[in-house]
Amino acid sequence: MNGATVSETARAEQASAPERATAASPASRRASIGSGWSRLSIATKLPLILAILLSVVFGGMTAAVYQQVKASVLAVASERLARAGQQMADLLATSMRQRTTLVNGLIERSNAAAYLQTPSPELQDQVVRALARQVGAASQSAAVELWTADRRVLHASGFQFPPMAENHSLAIAVAASQSKTAVVLPYRRVANDLMYSVATAVRRDERVIGYLVERRKLTSAAPTVALLTGLIGSDAKLLLGNAAGDVWTDLSVSVPAPPLSALATTGLAQYRRGDGPAVLARFVPVADTPWLVAVEFPRDTVMGPAQRFLIVALGLSALLTAGGVLTGWRLSRRITIPLRQVTEAAEAIAADRSAARIEVRRADEVGRLAQSFNSMAAQVEDSRRRLEGLVEELEGRVTHRTAALEAANRELEAFSYSVSHDLRAPLRAVDGFARILVEDHGRELTPEARKCLDVITDRTRHMGNLIDDLLRFSRLGRQPLTRGSIDMTALATTVAEDLRRADPERAVDITVDPLPPAQGERSLIKQVLVNLMQNALKFTRSRPQAHIVVGCRHDAGDPVYFVRDNGVGFDMTYADKLFGVFQRLHRAEDFEGTGVGLAIVQRIINRHGGRVWAEAAIDQGATFFFTLPEKAEQS
């Protein structure tokens, strides 16, 4: 019992040792928890989160505002370009209307209709003069021609043009068939000059009898350009060209045409002409002509403010983000440094039981955390001190009890030794001298005296047996068990053979059934079998044929060994007295014995953690059962 307590304490210490080792390295345990993001320190995480957040916010805001600025800049540019273009287009349209009126009027002035009908020399002279006057009146007018209905040049004044291309003629025909007023035709490139024609049909009775065509040169119109510059600034460029996109000019020389897709755009168009810079432009048609006026603005000039805004906004965002991250970093450090202090202090407490404390210099949440940690640490230390005191006290008590137990054990041993030696010696003397009396003086003794001496001898022997049994019984409680596997069949068979040999005369039939092996101390279990089988032999003595069975049955899977006899049995009313020391259910003169045998059996079985009981009836025999659990909860 004492030994068990000591080994229990040792085991507890062994168990706590690895726990302490684990607690000493919490860092290694922490490393196994989580991964990636969750493993990052808060001091890194907070600035990182701030950086991402601020980047997103400022980036988004910048992008949104930039889009707005860009849109409004473009809208303003578009508006201004459109207005300038419209002005130019209106100007040109007005100019062309005057021109068509003049060409129409030439029909009357030259009397061309009459001449075409009756080509007299007078009429011819009139036509030629009128045409020449027309050419001389306008500097831009290069030539005026009178055609017949079948588009043959009847008369031409001014510059002699080569025969015009076929589509030109076709255009005249179409124009003539649709309108009574003169028609302005698309620009053409002739040698180094850009030309356009204003043509009208000469009719008589709704029938076209001829054509009047004025050829005009496009000359640089300085006042127009100046007007435009005044309208939208010097960066602007005014272009004029055919809606068909073949011939375009900046009013002085021929220029590459804008892409056709841009020409079709009614709103703001963006494109590059040839190798030139990217431009923004609006196209405005010139009324009653096949022309378009284009006003271009370099894209960079228009977008300049927006780009500048973008750069400033991005710079500002970067600056603000950097500021935010820096603040976040400092903030997280302010938070994490005390946190780390708390952690380190906690680890110190866990590792080496030191009374770690954190210096508190703040009143916020972190400060409160540190304060609560300190009070917790104080409490931990306090309870640890109390526990240590308790453990010390307990250990002291255990030591004290152990010493007391050991003393008691020693006393008990000394007592048994004395009993063993000192009770036997006088007993031997009593028996010995009684025998000597009989041997040496037998003849002088009366039969009554001899009988008395016989009783003395008999009772002395009985007392010797009692002392031996008692000593064996008391030894059972003290000596430690040595457990092993026991072949119960072999053991029971050996015991049965020994007992039969001791009394070969008796008619005894001992059957040993196959028994399952048991766990226990062999010598003690043998003692159990000896005692039970001796009992069985004793109480079957009156039977002509004694039947003794050593067997086993199973209760809920556990083996229950038994020894059954066909002896005199006993009254179950007294079954509870069966296993008590010196308890006897039979009279001494019927059956000899000390009354210790079954007490020894019970003590052995109990020490093995098992149970022993009996079932019997008077004259019906008795059965003694016992169990031997494999893992004994040793007492």
Place this chain on the structure above:
Amino acid sequence: MTRPAEVEILLVEDSPEDVALTLRALSRHNLANRVHVARDGAEALTYLRDMAQPKVMLLDLKLPKVGGLDVLTQVRADPRLRMLPVVVLTSSREEPDIARAYELGVNSYIVKPVDFEQFVTAVSEAGLYWLLINQGPHS
């Protein structure tokens, strides 16, 4: 008292009754007149050191002054006596006594039976064996 030259058994026993019973048992084989009795351990050691050696010593364990096991220890430690056949004759059936006696080099261990007949048989047979049958170291 028997003369030392004739002594073949040294009986170390404090109980006069046990001395009487032992002598009676030994007389069965006429061995009683060659016995010297020592009443305690000290006396036994003195006798052994001063007188001639017996053929065997019958030694009780529970003795006044010097106990039986101490006597045995001293005998085995004495170069002159260490070969002496020693038979423990005691009431103690205690396992530690038996084990200790054999550890100290006892030649035989006999538990005195309470029953007189058994006692007489045990002691007389032992005397016969050690004096007549056993070949001691001094022959």
